[in-house]
Structure formats: C-alpha cells, structure tokens
Amino acid sequence: MNGIAACTILAGMLIAGASLAAANAAPQGDPLRGKGLYQACAGCHSLDENDLGPRHRGVVGRRAGSLEDYSYSAALKASGLTWNEATLDRWLTNPSALVPGTKMFFKIDDPQSRADIIAFLKEQK
DSSP states (O other): OOHHHHHHHHHHHHHHHHHHHHHHSOOOOOHHHHHHHGGGGGGTOOSSSOSSSOOOTTOTTOBTTOOTTSOOOHHHHTSOOBOOHHHHHHHHHOHHHHSTTOSOOOOOOOHHHHHHHHHHHHHOO
C-alpha cells in the first residue's frame, strides 16, 4: 500500500471515529430553555424552599440526601450519590431505577430536555 492510500484510509477512520463519538455524546444543555422546562418541576420543587421535594439551589455538587432540613427517603440518603451532570441525567431518566425506594417518580424521557434542565440547575448556585 502506498503512502497516499494509507493516509486516505487513516483519515477516513479518524473522521468515522469522530462522528461516532459526537453521536454518542450527551447533548449540550441550554440553561434558558431549561429554565422554562423547570416549571414542570415546580409542582414539587423550588429553588430556595423545600416543598414536596427538596430545594434545588446548589444541587449540582451536593451529596444526595444531605439537606438537614428535608426528609429524604432512606434509599436516597444511603445512595452515596453526588449530584453532577451524569448522575442528574441518570436520575431524571428514571429515579426509581437509579435509587430503588426513592420518593421521586417523575421521569424526563427526552435527553435534550434533561440536558437543558441540568444546565439551568448548574447556574443556580
């Protein structure tokens, strides 16, 4: 095989690999869209006050079940999770699958919507 053919094959392999990686990457979140989508969460949650669910300000980076003034399920307290983009995405996909015995049941099927809500929550420090 000559050098030009080898370079062409290698370039094709690199482009295909990059395309596959991009297809498998999580969607980029839009915090402005996430703010609007967060309204669906407001039936149980608030940014600054505990309600049926715990407050969300500062949730990204927080250990799950760690707010002292909220009554979490024993399952969530014992989960060992820390809320980051990956754990929040898994949580919003199916809370009961991630932490069996949790009180939360609301799921968000759309990956882009989850990414947008997470992007919004990341800004709420």
